[in-house]
Amino acid sequence: MRWEEIDTQVCSIARALAIFGDRWTLLIIRDAFRKIRRFSEFQASLGITKHRLSDRLVRLVEEEVLEKVLYDERRSRYEYRLTQKGLDLYPVLMTIVQWGDQWACDKDGAPINFIHENCGQVTHPKCVCNVCNEEIHAKELIPEVGSGIEKKLERGELKANKDLYKNLKGGPYN
Amino acid sequence: MRWEEIDTQVCSIARALAIFGDRWTLLIIRDAFRKIRRFSEFQASLGITKHRLSDRLVRLVEEEVLEKVLYDERRSRYEYRLTQKGLDLYPVLMTIVQWGDQWACDKDGAPINFIHENCGQVTHPKCVCNVCNEEIHAKELIPEVGSGIEKKLERGELKANKDLYKNLKGGPYN
DNA sequence: TTGACAGGTTCCACATTGGAACCTTAATAT
DNA sequence: ATATTAAGGTTCCAATGTGGAACCTGTCAA
Numbered sequence: 001m002r003w004e005e006i007d008t009q010v011c012s013i014a015r016a017l018a019i020f021g022d023r024w025t026l027l028i029i030r031d032a033f034r035k036i037r038r039f040s041e042f043q044a045s046l047g048i049t050k051h052r053l054s055d056r057l058v059r060l061v062e063e064e065v066l067e068k069v070l071y072d073e074r075r076s077r078y079e080y081r082l083t084q085k086g087l088d089l090y091p092v093l094m095t096i097v098q099w100g101d102q103w104a105c106d107k108d109g110a111p112i113n114f115i116h117e118n119c120g121q122v123t124h125p126k127c128v129c130n131v132c133n134e135e136i137h138a139k140e141l142i143p144e145v146g147s148g149i150e151k152k153l154e155r156g157e158l159k160a161n162k163d164l165y166k167n168l169k170g171g172p173y174n
Numbered sequence: 175m176r177w178e179e180i181d182t183q184v185c186s187i188a189r190a191l192a193i194f195g196d197r198w199t200l201l202i203i204r205d206a207f208r209k210i211r212r213f214s215e216f217q218a219s220l221g222i223t224k225h226r227l228s229d230r231l232v233r234l235v236e237e238e239v240l241e242k243v244l245y246d247e248r249r250s251r252y253e254y255r256l257t258q259k260g261l262d263l264y265p266v267l268m269t270i271v272q273w274g275d276q277w278a279c280d281k282d283g284a285p286i287n288f289i290h291e292n293c294g295q296v297t298h299p300k301c302v303c304n305v306c307n308e309e310i311h312a313k314e315l316i317p318e319v320g321s322g323i324e325k326k327l328e329r330g331e332l333k334a335n336k337d338l339y340k341n342l343k344g345g346p347y348n
Numbered sequence: 349t350t351g352a353c354a355g356g357t358t359c360c361a362c363a364t365t366g367g368a369a370c371c372t373t374a375a376t377a378t
Numbered sequence: 379a380t381a382t383t384a385a386g387g388t389t390c391c392a393a394t395g396t397g398g399a400a401c402c403t404g405t406c407a408a
Contacts, residue, residue, distance in 0.1 A: 001397090011204075013274060017200060017270070019331075021196065021200060025273065027180070038386090040385060046175070049368095050387065051389090054274045056225045075373075075374055077386080091301040092269045094301060094310065095266045095269045098265070100185075103190035103192050106177040109320060111323045113324035116310065130358090131291055131295040132290065134292050137261075138268060141297065144287050147284065149286065152282060153231075212355090225357075226396070246354095
């Protein structure tokens with residue numbers, strides 16, 4: 001399978017990675033959260049070539065993760081800003097930061113600390129269940145077929161991997 | 175800058191992505207969480223070529239995200255299993271699932287639902303502050319220079335982007 | 349002895365990337 | 379009026395990465 005086809009998988013991870021799962025894209029989004037907005041700022045911050053950057057920005061605008069906002073009418077200059085879809089990637093970036101701080105750090109410690117505006121403390125975000133508010137660790141979630149797979153099974157799609165999808169319960173994903 | 179050099183950035187996101195930020199790696203890790211463990215199982219599940227898969231598995235073992243475990247002594251066959259470092263990627267995958275369910279889904283809905291063992295309910299994990307337990311949204315975290323940057327500044331490293339690093343407060347990352 | 353199976357490696361054509369040079373438009377400096 | 383600079387690109391080429399197919403190796407089972 002070629003990379004362009006991975007978003008045909010009935011899997012939210014595969015579909016998400018089809019949008020931001022390549023070499024530079026998530027770093028561009030990181031910079032967007034740092035208030036970097038202009039072509040030349042992205043280029044200076046990332047050290048990416050103009051050509052690559054141009055590509056990636058066009059794709060992120062197409063995917064509606066970024067939007068172009070006019071900031072100089074006479075010269076028709078645009079900034080790139082996060083849309084709601086882009087802003088919603090914040091938890092993804094913050095969980096990556098947490099992991100990187102713990103596992104991909106030199107002995108000097110975390111490069112950056114984050115103060116939570118709400119409580120004023122240095123925070124280490126964690127992942128909790130929205131029902132019982134307990135922290136979620138690996139292997140504590142049991143996957144079951146959701147409507148996204150069920151409806152396709154009913155309509156007779158997904159023949160190829162039918163077993164794989166039906167067999168989810170108590171199996172894969174945990 | 176070439177991709178191999180990105181982990182020289184003093185940034186946990188860049189360093190983390192240097193490990194799992196390429197095309198197939200995070201999907202391999204996804205499958206490892208689904209209890210996929212053997213070379214041929216990964217290959218069947220992903221549709222990746224053997225050569226690529228071999229590459230990636232070697233690198234993930236080098237990075238200690240996966241470890242090889244002997245399961246057939248006579249034929250010296252090994253399985254690939256998540257280490258603690260790998261298991262700790264669970265929140266990263268789950269936040270990606272959440273985002274994908276919301277923004278990269280067709281009209282059939284989420285492919286998979288997750289039941290939280292602890293409470294028995296379908297869960298939508300969220301990212302909360304470990305101090306005040308409030309949910310964290312974009313722009314609610316204020317970055318400040320951490321020891322990982324501070325110590326390098328004291329030792330006179332980081333000359334190139336000194337301003338960028340010093341200027342964090344109230345600026346970048348939110 | 350033949351074949352199958354797991355887990356690879358080798359080879360090649362093709363796609364993606366990084367780096368440098370060039371282009372376009374408007375603004376500014378001389 | 380002319381030259382220079384800046385932003386935001388595009389074009390080209392060499393080097394690197396990738397997908398597909400074929401091949402290899404060491405069991406095992408019939």
